[in-house]
Amino acid sequence: MSQSKNRIVELEGILRDGGVRVTRQRAAILKILAEAEDHPDASELHRRAKEIDATVSLSTVYRTLSALEQQGVVQRHAFENATARFETADAPHHDHLIDIETGAVIEFRSDKIEQLQAEIAAELGYDLVRHRLELYCRKRKD
Amino acid sequence: MSQSKNRIVELEGILRDGGVRVTRQRAAILKILAEAEDHPDASELHRRAKEIDATVSLSTVYRTLSALEQQGVVQRHAFENATARFETADAPHHDHLIDIETGAVIEFRSDKIEQLQAEIAAELGYDLVRHRLELYCRKRKD
DNA sequence: AGCTAGTTGCAAATGGTTCTCATGTGCATT
DNA sequence: AATGCACATGAGAACCATTTGCAACTAGCT
Numbered sequence: 001m002s003q004s005k006n007r008i009v010e011l012e013g014i015l016r017d018g019g020v021r022v023t024r025q026r027a028a029i030l031k032i033l034a035e036a037e038d039h040p041d042a043s044e045l046h047r048r049a050k051e052i053d054a055t056v057s058l059s060t061v062y063r064t065l066s067a068l069e070q071q072g073v074v075q076r077h078a079f080e081n082a083t084a085r086f087e088t089a090d091a092p093h094h095d096h097l098i099d100i101e102t103g104a105v106i107e108f109r110s111d112k113i114e115q116l117q118a119e120i121a122a123e124l125g126y127d128l129v130r131h132r133l134e135l136y137c138r139k140r141k142d
Numbered sequence: 143m144s145q146s147k148n149r150i151v152e153l154e155g156i157l158r159d160g161g162v163r164v165t166r167q168r169a170a171i172l173k174i175l176a177e178a179e180d181h182p183d184a185s186e187l188h189r190r191a192k193e194i195d196a197t198v199s200l201s202t203v204y205r206t207l208s209a210l211e212q213q214g215v216v217q218r219h220a221f222e223n224a225t226a227r228f229e230t231a232d233a234p235h236h237d238h239l240i241d242i243e244t245g246a247v248i249e250f251r252s253d254k255i256e257q258l259q260a261e262i263a264a265e266l267g268y269d270l271v272r273h274r275l276e277l278y279c280r281k282r283k284d
Numbered sequence: 285a286g287c288t289a290g291t292t293g294c295a296a297a298t299g300g301t302t303c304t305c306a307t308g309t310g311c312a313t314t
Numbered sequence: 315a316a317t318g319c320a321c322a323t324g325a326g327a328a329c330c331a332t333t334t335g336c337a338a339c340t341a342g343c344t
Contacts, residue, residue: 016342019290020290021289021290021291021340021341021342022341023290023291023292023340023341024340024341025291025292026291041331042331042332043331055292055293056292056293057292057293057294058293058332059292059293059294059295059332059333059334060291060292060293062331062332062333063291063292063333066333078220078222080220080274083330083331083332084331084332097262097263097266097268099268100271106266108262108266110258110262112254112258113255113258113259113262116252116254116255116258117255117275117277120239120250120252120255120277121239121277121279122282124239124248124250124279125281125282126239126241126277126279126280126281126282127279127280127281127282128277128278128279129242129278129279129280130278131275131276131277131278132222132274132275132276132278133259133273133274133275133276134273134274134275135259135262135263135268135270135273136270136271136272136273136274137263137266137268137269137270137271138268138269138271139267139268139269140264140267140268140269158311161321162321163309163310163311163320163321163322164310165309165310165321165322165323166309166310167322167323168322183300184300184301185300197323197324198323198324199323199324199325200301200324201301201302201303201323201324201325201326202322202323202324204300204301204302205302205322205323206322208302225299225300225301226300226301
């Protein structure tokens with residue numbers, strides 16, 4: 001609780017330093033993102049934000065998400081046939097496993113894969129700037 | 143030339159066997175896909191298709207692409223912030239490296255990465271159904 | 285407290301893709 | 315080769331997530 005509170009104050013500082021005003025609406029969205037355990041999409045964030053501040057509009061959710069993304073505070077993911085989903089960008093880099101039955105998202109990280117990717121890019125004469133790795137899976141039944 | 147001609151006849155057979163009629167428009171789109179060296183999007187396919195058969199509409203391009211995708215004849219890719227792009231599904235499985243400056247797409251394949259992906263999914267209690275791996279790169283300057 | 289450029293809510297616009305519907309046409313059957 | 319009809323097509327409207335224009339606010343420097 002107090003952890004995420006500190007996190008929120010910290011994030012607000014990042015915004016202010018970036019010349020982005022911390023409005024009532026942005027504070028609400030930021031709080032929700034900081035406390036979210038999942039990867040909500042814009043309308044889900046809107047739903048949750050309205051519980052804190054009923055005046056938040058969906059436009060503002062989108063505008064805020066773009067601003068936060070530009071400040072490097074949140075990350076946007078476009079998984080297969082779905083609307084964009086968001087998460088705070090505080091955790092170290094990771095990729096995603098998506099349960100194709102429930103839509104649940106699990107984060108994982110593989111240094112070996114990361115390294116192989118860079119090698120492949122290099123072999124083809126490129127520098128790897130960023131990548132996207134998503135595993136679409138079904139829960140194992142055994 | 144004759145290679146791709148055979149390929150086209152073969153693909154048309156797959157469609158007929160799947161209960162999909164081979165119309166003038168579909169033949170045109172199929173020919174373009176079979177001969178394409180790149181990964182065109184729907185409107186680019188439409189542009190090219192009209193050179194073979196001026197009557198092809200964009201709706202039909204989309205409908206045909208969906209039909210072909212369902213028959214397993216083409217594959218649809220949704221790269222970052224871009225319209226869907228297509229390629230024939232005849233080549234063995236591969237992933238994509240996208241030049242973020244030109245939009246060019248290079249295919250590659252890494253058995254090691256494939257294997258690691260399956261291992262990761264298994265460790266998390268899942269069966270890997272499909273995946274998406276895209277490397278966004280910049281040409282190396284040296 | 286006041287100023288002003290950045291923000292907001294609302295509604296309308298966007299743009300890729302899909303759908304509707306009246307008309308056309310592959311192709312299995314004769 | 316002619317026929318019938320289920321499936322296809324073209325044109326444009328509909329969709330829908332996301333973005334934008336605009337007039338009314340407001341964060342936060344002074």
